[in-house]
Amino acid sequence: MNFFTRKRSASSAKERLQLVLIHDRTDLTLEEMEALKDDLLKTIARHIEIDPEAIQIGLEKDGREQRLVADIPLRGAARRRAG
Amino acid sequence: MTAQVITVTSGKGGVGKTTAVANLANALAMDGKRVVCIDGDIGLRNLDVVMGLENRIVYDLVDVIEGRCKLKQAMIRDKRYPELYLIPAAQTRDKNAVSPSDMVRICNDLRADSDFVIIDSPAGIERGFRNSIAAADRVLVVTNPEVSAVRDADRVVGILEAEEKGSPALILNRLNPALVRNNDMLSAEDVLDLLGIQLIGIVPEDETVIIGSNRGAPVAADGKSRAGQAFRNIAKRLQGQDVPFMDLEPQSGLWSAIQKITGRK
Ligand SMILES: Nc1ncnc2c1ncn2[C@@H]1O[C@H](COP(=O)(O)OP(=O)(O)O)[C@@H](O)[C@H]1O
Numbered sequence: 430m431n432f433f434t435r436k437r438s439a440s441s442a443k444e445r446l447q448l449v450l451i452h453d454r455t456d457l458t459l460e461e462m463e464a465l466k467d468d469l470l471k472t473i474a475r476h477i478e479i480d481p482e483a484i485q486i487g488l489e490k491d492g493r494e495q496r497l498v499a500d501i502p503l504r505g506a507a508r509r510r511a512g
Numbered sequence: 513m514t515a516q517v518i519t520v521t522s523g524k525g526g527v528g529k530t531t532a533v534a535n536l537a538n539a540l541a542m543d544g545k546r547v548v549c550i551d552g553d554i555g556l557r558n559l560d561v562v563m564g565l566e567n568r569i570v571y572d573l574v575d576v577i578e579g580r581c582k583l584k585q586a587m588i589r590d591k592r593y594p595e596l597y598l599i600p601a602a603q604t605r606d607k608n609a610v611s612p613s614d615m616v617r618i619c620n621d622l623r624a625d626s627d628f629v630i631i632d633s634p635a636g637i638e639r640g641f642r643n644s645i646a647a648a649d650r651v652l653v654v655t656n657p658e659v660s661a662v663r664d665a666d667r668v669v670g671i672l673e674a675e676e677k678g679s680p681a682l683i684l685n686r687l688n689p690a691l692v693r694n695n696d697m698l699s700a701e702d703v704l705d706l707l708g709i710q711l712i713g714i715v716p717e718d719e720t721v722i723i724g725s726n727r728g729a730p731v732a733a734d735g736k737s738r739a740g741q742a743f744r745n746i747a748k749r750l751q752g753q754d755v756p757f758m759d760l761e762p763q764s765g766l767w768s769a770i771q772k773i774t775g776r777k
Protein backbone atom coordinates (compact mmCIF):
# COMPACT_ATOMS: atom_id res chain seq x y z
CA MET A 430 0.00 0.00 0.00
CA ASN A 431 1.21 3.46 -0.85
CA PHE A 432 2.16 5.68 2.04
CA PHE A 433 0.18 8.61 0.68
CA THR A 434 -3.00 6.88 -0.39
CA ARG A 435 -3.46 4.40 2.44
CA LYS A 436 -6.15 5.23 4.94
CA ARG A 437 -4.42 5.77 8.27
CA SER A 438 -4.99 2.83 10.55
CA ALA A 439 -6.32 4.73 13.58
CA SER A 440 -9.56 5.56 11.77
CA SER A 441 -10.13 1.94 10.74
CA ALA A 442 -9.45 0.91 14.34
CA LYS A 443 -12.03 3.37 15.61
CA GLU A 444 -14.69 2.51 13.05
CA ARG A 445 -14.27 -1.22 13.57
CA LEU A 446 -14.37 -0.86 17.34
CA GLN A 447 -17.50 1.28 17.18
CA LEU A 448 -19.36 -1.55 15.46
CA VAL A 449 -17.92 -4.34 17.58
CA LEU A 450 -18.70 -2.56 20.84
CA ILE A 451 -22.32 -1.91 19.91
CA HIS A 452 -22.83 -5.61 19.25
CA ASP A 453 -20.82 -6.70 22.33
CA ARG A 454 -22.85 -4.40 24.56
CA THR A 455 -26.24 -5.41 23.23
CA ASP A 456 -25.38 -9.07 22.77
CA LEU A 457 -26.97 -8.86 19.31
CA THR A 458 -25.25 -10.25 16.23
CA LEU A 459 -25.69 -8.58 12.87
CA GLU A 460 -28.04 -11.40 11.81
CA GLU A 461 -30.19 -11.10 14.92
CA MET A 462 -30.37 -7.38 14.30
CA GLU A 463 -31.64 -7.99 10.75
CA ALA A 464 -34.28 -10.43 12.03
CA LEU A 465 -35.41 -7.86 14.61
CA LYS A 466 -35.73 -5.19 11.92
CA ASP A 467 -37.80 -7.52 9.72
CA ASP A 468 -40.16 -8.36 12.56
CA LEU A 469 -40.55 -4.70 13.47
CA LEU A 470 -41.36 -3.76 9.89
CA LYS A 471 -43.93 -6.51 9.52
CA THR A 472 -45.66 -5.53 12.74
CA ILE A 473 -45.76 -1.85 11.88
CA ALA A 474 -46.99 -2.59 8.36
CA ARG A 475 -49.98 -4.45 9.83
CA HIS A 476 -51.18 -1.19 11.40
CA ILE A 477 -50.11 1.61 9.12
CA GLU A 478 -49.03 2.11 5.55
CA ILE A 479 -45.25 2.43 5.33
CA ASP A 480 -42.59 2.62 2.67
CA PRO A 481 -40.13 -0.17 3.54
CA GLU A 482 -37.41 1.54 1.46
CA ALA A 483 -37.57 4.78 3.46
CA ILE A 484 -37.27 3.14 6.85
CA GLN A 485 -34.14 3.34 8.94
CA ILE A 486 -33.68 1.16 11.99
CA GLY A 487 -30.36 0.92 13.76
CA LEU A 488 -28.43 0.95 16.99
CA GLU A 489 -27.05 4.23 18.19
CA LYS A 490 -24.63 4.94 20.99
CA ASP A 491 -25.14 7.67 23.56
CA GLY A 492 -22.27 7.61 26.03
CA ARG A 493 -22.42 4.04 27.33
CA GLU A 494 -26.09 3.61 26.45
CA GLN A 495 -27.28 1.85 23.34
CA ARG A 496 -30.54 2.82 21.68
CA LEU A 497 -32.55 1.14 19.03
CA VAL A 498 -33.57 4.04 16.85
CA ALA A 499 -36.24 3.77 14.20
CA ASP A 500 -37.11 6.46 11.68
CA ILE A 501 -40.34 5.52 9.95
CA PRO A 502 -41.88 8.02 7.52
CA LEU A 503 -45.65 7.45 7.31
CA ARG A 504 -46.63 7.27 3.67
CA GLY A 505 -50.39 7.72 4.05
CA ALA A 506 -50.14 10.75 6.28
CA ALA A 507 -47.59 12.47 4.09
CA ARG A 508 -49.74 12.00 1.03
CA ARG A 509 -52.84 13.28 2.77
CA ARG A 510 -51.02 16.44 3.85
CA ALA A 511 -49.73 17.03 0.34
CA GLY A 512 -53.37 16.87 -0.77
CA MET B 513 -8.16 6.97 58.93
CA THR B 514 -10.42 5.10 56.63
CA ALA B 515 -8.83 3.81 53.47
CA GLN B 516 -10.07 4.09 49.95
CA VAL B 517 -9.96 0.64 48.36
CA ILE B 518 -8.92 0.94 44.72
CA THR B 519 -8.89 -1.97 42.28
CA VAL B 520 -6.87 -1.88 39.07
CA THR B 521 -8.24 -4.17 36.37
CA SER B 522 -8.34 -4.45 32.56
CA GLY B 523 -9.92 -7.46 30.90
CA LYS B 524 -6.92 -8.09 28.66
CA GLY B 525 -3.62 -9.22 30.16
CA GLY B 526 -0.30 -7.45 29.73
CA VAL B 527 -1.70 -3.92 29.44
CA GLY B 528 0.01 -2.58 32.57
CA LYS B 529 -2.14 -3.31 35.64
CA THR B 530 0.74 -4.52 37.80
CA THR B 531 2.92 -1.65 36.59
CA ALA B 532 0.15 0.81 37.46
CA VAL B 533 -0.40 -0.65 40.95
CA ALA B 534 3.31 -0.61 41.79
CA ASN B 535 3.74 2.94 40.52
CA LEU B 536 0.60 4.41 42.06
CA ALA B 537 1.50 2.79 45.39
CA ASN B 538 5.02 4.26 45.23
CA ALA B 539 3.72 7.69 44.25
CA LEU B 540 1.12 7.72 47.05
CA ALA B 541 3.75 6.58 49.57
CA MET B 542 6.03 9.40 48.35
CA ASP B 543 3.19 11.78 49.17
CA GLY B 544 3.28 10.45 52.73
CA LYS B 545 0.21 8.23 52.44
CA ARG B 546 -0.09 4.91 54.18
CA VAL B 547 -0.57 2.37 51.38
CA VAL B 548 -1.21 -1.38 51.30
CA CYS B 549 -1.07 -3.23 47.96
CA ILE B 550 -2.67 -6.62 47.49
CA ASP B 551 -1.63 -8.91 44.64
CA GLY B 552 -4.92 -10.49 43.58
CA ASP B 553 -3.40 -12.63 40.85
CA ILE B 554 -3.46 -15.95 42.73
CA GLY B 555 -1.14 -18.49 41.11
CA LEU B 556 0.66 -15.83 39.04
CA ARG B 557 2.39 -13.70 41.64
CA ASN B 558 4.01 -10.66 40.01
CA LEU B 559 3.56 -7.47 41.97
CA ASP B 560 6.34 -8.52 44.38
CA VAL B 561 9.03 -8.57 41.67
CA VAL B 562 7.84 -5.36 40.04
CA MET B 563 8.01 -3.66 43.46
CA GLY B 564 11.37 -5.29 44.25
CA LEU B 565 10.11 -7.13 47.35
CA GLU B 566 10.31 -10.75 46.16
CA ASN B 567 13.09 -11.77 48.54
CA ARG B 568 11.17 -10.81 51.64
CA ILE B 569 8.04 -12.93 51.28
CA VAL B 570 7.22 -15.20 54.20
CA TYR B 571 3.43 -15.34 54.21
CA ASP B 572 0.89 -14.58 51.49
CA LEU B 573 -2.79 -13.73 51.03
CA VAL B 574 -3.95 -17.35 51.24
CA ASP B 575 -1.99 -17.85 54.49
CA VAL B 576 -4.00 -14.99 55.97
CA ILE B 577 -7.31 -16.37 54.70
CA GLU B 578 -6.58 -19.87 55.93
CA GLY B 579 -5.46 -18.60 59.32
CA ARG B 580 -1.78 -19.59 59.11
CA CYS B 581 -0.68 -16.06 59.99
CA LYS B 582 -2.01 -12.72 61.13
CA LEU B 583 -2.77 -10.05 58.54
CA LYS B 584 0.15 -7.90 59.78
CA GLN B 585 2.59 -10.79 59.29
CA ALA B 586 1.73 -11.02 55.59
CA MET B 587 2.30 -7.29 55.04
CA ILE B 588 5.82 -6.81 53.67
CA ARG B 589 7.07 -3.33 54.30
CA ASP B 590 8.89 -1.50 51.52
CA LYS B 591 11.83 -0.03 53.46
CA ARG B 592 12.23 2.84 51.00
CA TYR B 593 9.10 4.43 52.47
CA PRO B 594 7.71 4.80 55.95
CA GLU B 595 4.29 3.34 55.13
CA LEU B 596 4.16 1.15 52.02
CA TYR B 597 3.20 -2.52 52.30
CA LEU B 598 2.56 -5.46 49.99
CA ILE B 599 0.42 -8.50 50.64
CA PRO B 600 1.70 -10.99 48.04
CA ALA B 601 -0.41 -13.46 46.10
CA ALA B 602 -0.11 -17.17 46.85
CA GLN B 603 1.49 -19.39 44.23
CA THR B 604 -1.11 -22.09 44.85
CA ARG B 605 -2.91 -23.74 41.96
CA ASP B 606 -6.22 -23.62 43.83
CA LYS B 607 -8.12 -20.72 42.29
CA ASN B 608 -10.88 -21.15 44.86
CA ALA B 609 -8.59 -20.46 47.81
CA VAL B 610 -9.91 -16.88 47.88
CA SER B 611 -13.55 -15.74 47.81
CA PRO B 612 -15.07 -12.28 47.36
CA SER B 613 -16.11 -12.23 51.03
CA ASP B 614 -12.51 -12.99 52.09
CA MET B 615 -11.39 -9.92 50.18
CA VAL B 616 -14.10 -7.77 51.74
CA ARG B 617 -13.10 -8.94 55.22
CA ILE B 618 -9.37 -8.32 54.69
CA CYS B 619 -9.96 -4.90 53.17
CA ASN B 620 -12.24 -3.93 56.04
CA ASP B 621 -9.48 -4.91 58.47
CA LEU B 622 -7.03 -2.75 56.50
CA ARG B 623 -9.32 0.25 56.17
CA ALA B 624 -8.94 1.40 59.76
CA ASP B 625 -5.26 2.22 59.57
CA SER B 626 -4.40 2.98 55.97
CA ASP B 627 -5.12 5.72 53.44
CA PHE B 628 -5.16 3.55 50.34
CA VAL B 629 -5.56 -0.17 49.67
CA ILE B 630 -4.67 -0.92 46.05
CA ILE B 631 -5.61 -4.28 44.56
CA ASP B 632 -3.89 -5.71 41.47
CA SER B 633 -6.55 -7.71 39.64
CA PRO B 634 -5.73 -10.62 37.34
CA ALA B 635 -6.72 -10.38 33.68
CA GLY B 636 -10.04 -11.85 32.58
CA ILE B 637 -13.52 -11.72 34.05
CA GLU B 638 -13.38 -14.88 36.16
CA ARG B 639 -13.11 -15.60 39.86
CA GLY B 640 -9.87 -13.66 40.46
CA PHE B 641 -11.37 -10.57 38.87
CA ARG B 642 -14.56 -10.95 40.95
CA ASN B 643 -12.48 -11.29 44.12
CA SER B 644 -10.48 -8.21 43.23
CA ILE B 645 -13.47 -5.95 42.69
CA ALA B 646 -15.52 -7.22 45.64
CA ALA B 647 -14.19 -4.70 48.15
CA ALA B 648 -13.46 -1.83 45.74
CA ASP B 649 -14.68 1.68 46.49
CA ARG B 650 -13.26 2.73 43.17
CA VAL B 651 -12.13 0.84 40.08
CA LEU B 652 -9.46 1.91 37.60
CA VAL B 653 -9.51 0.21 34.20
CA VAL B 654 -6.19 0.07 32.36
CA THR B 655 -6.10 -0.22 28.61
CA ASN B 656 -3.72 0.36 25.70
CA PRO B 657 -4.68 2.32 22.56
CA GLU B 658 -5.16 -0.87 20.62
CA VAL B 659 -8.27 -2.69 19.36
CA SER B 660 -8.25 -5.87 21.46
CA ALA B 661 -7.35 -4.07 24.70
CA VAL B 662 -10.11 -1.48 24.19
CA ARG B 663 -12.67 -4.15 23.36
CA ASP B 664 -11.85 -6.13 26.51
CA ALA B 665 -11.86 -2.96 28.61
CA ASP B 666 -15.39 -2.28 27.37
CA ARG B 667 -16.53 -5.73 28.50
CA VAL B 668 -15.12 -5.09 31.97
CA VAL B 669 -16.73 -1.64 32.17
CA GLY B 670 -20.07 -3.26 31.26
CA ILE B 671 -19.69 -5.85 34.03
CA LEU B 672 -18.71 -3.20 36.59
CA GLU B 673 -21.80 -1.21 35.71
CA ALA B 674 -24.02 -4.29 35.93
CA GLU B 675 -22.51 -5.06 39.36
CA GLU B 676 -23.27 -1.48 40.40
CA LYS B 677 -19.63 -0.76 41.11
CA GLY B 678 -20.13 2.67 39.55
CA SER B 679 -18.43 3.98 36.49
CA PRO B 680 -14.69 3.21 36.58
CA ALA B 681 -11.95 5.66 35.59
CA LEU B 682 -9.60 4.96 32.72
CA ILE B 683 -5.80 4.76 32.68
CA LEU B 684 -4.67 4.82 29.08
CA ASN B 685 -1.23 3.21 29.14
CA ARG B 686 1.55 2.93 26.53
CA LEU B 687 0.33 5.77 24.37
CA ASN B 688 2.86 6.60 21.65
CA PRO B 689 2.42 10.29 20.75
CA ALA B 690 4.35 9.98 17.47
CA LEU B 691 2.06 7.19 16.25
CA VAL B 692 -1.03 9.14 17.32
CA ARG B 693 0.24 12.18 15.45
CA ASN B 694 0.59 10.04 12.31
CA ASN B 695 -2.92 8.70 12.82
CA ASP B 696 -1.61 5.21 13.29
CA MET B 697 -2.68 4.85 16.89
CA LEU B 698 -6.03 5.50 18.57
CA SER B 699 -5.83 8.82 20.40
CA ALA B 700 -6.94 9.38 23.98
CA GLU B 701 -10.05 11.16 22.60
CA ASP B 702 -10.86 8.12 20.42
CA VAL B 703 -10.57 5.69 23.33
CA LEU B 704 -12.63 7.90 25.65
CA ASP B 705 -15.29 8.33 23.01
CA LEU B 706 -15.47 4.56 22.47
CA LEU B 707 -15.53 3.58 26.14
CA GLY B 708 -17.63 6.45 27.45
CA ILE B 709 -15.96 6.62 30.88
CA GLN B 710 -13.95 9.30 32.63
CA LEU B 711 -10.16 9.58 32.21
CA ILE B 712 -7.81 9.59 35.20
CA GLY B 713 -4.50 9.51 33.35
CA ILE B 714 -2.52 8.89 30.19
CA VAL B 715 0.82 7.11 30.56
CA PRO B 716 3.20 7.26 27.59
CA GLU B 717 5.05 4.28 26.19
CA ASP B 718 8.35 4.66 28.01
CA GLU B 719 11.38 2.38 28.19
CA THR B 720 12.17 3.57 31.72
CA VAL B 721 9.16 1.48 32.84
CA ILE B 722 10.90 -1.73 31.76
CA ILE B 723 14.21 -0.63 33.27
CA GLY B 724 12.39 0.15 36.52
CA SER B 725 10.74 -3.30 36.54
CA ASN B 726 14.11 -4.94 35.87
CA ARG B 727 15.49 -3.26 38.97
CA GLY B 728 12.41 -3.65 41.14
CA ALA B 729 12.27 0.14 41.40
CA PRO B 730 9.01 1.55 39.97
CA VAL B 731 9.61 4.70 37.90
CA ALA B 732 7.21 6.81 39.96
CA ALA B 733 10.26 7.44 42.16
CA ASP B 734 12.35 8.56 39.17
CA GLY B 735 11.98 12.32 38.78
CA LYS B 736 13.13 12.22 35.14
CA SER B 737 10.81 9.47 33.89
CA ARG B 738 7.80 10.69 31.87
CA ALA B 739 5.80 7.60 32.71
CA GLY B 740 6.78 8.19 36.34
CA GLN B 741 5.44 11.74 36.10
CA ALA B 742 2.18 10.43 34.61
CA PHE B 743 1.76 7.97 37.50
CA ARG B 744 2.58 10.65 40.07
CA ASN B 745 -0.14 12.82 38.51
CA ILE B 746 -2.69 9.99 38.72
CA ALA B 747 -1.74 9.50 42.38
CA LYS B 748 -2.47 13.21 43.00
CA ARG B 749 -5.84 12.87 41.27
CA LEU B 750 -6.66 9.88 43.50
CA GLN B 751 -6.05 12.23 46.44
CA GLY B 752 -8.63 14.60 45.01
CA GLN B 753 -6.21 17.12 43.51
CA ASP B 754 -6.92 18.74 40.19
CA VAL B 755 -3.77 18.14 38.11
CA PRO B 756 -3.70 19.14 34.43
CA PHE B 757 -2.99 16.39 31.90
CA MET B 758 0.63 16.27 30.72
CA ASP B 759 1.69 17.41 27.29
CA LEU B 760 2.86 14.13 25.82
CA GLU B 761 4.68 15.56 22.82
CA PRO B 762 8.19 14.17 23.24
CA GLN B 763 10.03 16.96 21.47
CA SER B 764 9.14 19.97 23.48
CA GLY B 765 11.40 23.00 23.57
CA LEU B 766 13.88 23.30 20.75
CA TRP B 767 12.39 20.79 18.34
CA SER B 768 8.86 22.16 18.53
CA ALA B 769 10.26 25.67 18.10
CA ILE B 770 11.97 24.52 14.90
CA GLN B 771 8.74 22.91 13.74
CA LYS B 772 6.90 26.15 14.33
CA ILE B 773 9.45 28.21 12.41
CA THR B 774 9.50 25.83 9.46
CA GLY B 775 5.72 25.54 9.57
CA ARG B 776 5.83 21.77 9.99
CA LYS B 777 3.48 20.14 12.39
N1 LIG C 1 4.03 2.73 29.86
C1 LIG C 1 4.79 1.66 29.56
N2 LIG C 1 5.85 1.78 28.72
C2 LIG C 1 6.59 0.70 28.41
N3 LIG C 1 6.36 -0.54 28.88
C3 LIG C 1 5.33 -0.73 29.70
C4 LIG C 1 4.49 0.35 30.08
N4 LIG C 1 3.53 -0.15 30.92
C5 LIG C 1 3.77 -1.47 31.04
N5 LIG C 1 4.84 -1.84 30.31
C6 LIG C 1 5.40 -3.20 30.20
O1 LIG C 1 4.38 -4.06 29.72
C7 LIG C 1 4.48 -5.35 30.29
C8 LIG C 1 3.18 -5.78 30.92
O2 LIG C 1 2.90 -4.94 32.02
P1 LIG C 1 2.18 -5.50 33.34
O3 LIG C 1 2.09 -4.35 34.28
O4 LIG C 1 2.83 -6.73 33.84
O5 LIG C 1 0.75 -5.86 32.75
P2 LIG C 1 -0.48 -6.65 33.43
O6 LIG C 1 -0.29 -6.61 34.90
O7 LIG C 1 -1.70 -5.88 32.97
O8 LIG C 1 -0.47 -8.02 32.86
C9 LIG C 1 5.63 -5.29 31.27
O9 LIG C 1 6.79 -5.81 30.66
C10 LIG C 1 5.78 -3.80 31.54
O10 LIG C 1 7.11 -3.46 31.88
Ligand SMILES: [Mg+2]
Pocket residue numbers: 529530531553558632
Ligand atom coordinates in the same frame (compact mmCIF):
# COMPACT_ATOMS: atom_id res chain seq x y z
MG1 LIG D 1 -0.27 -8.29 36.26
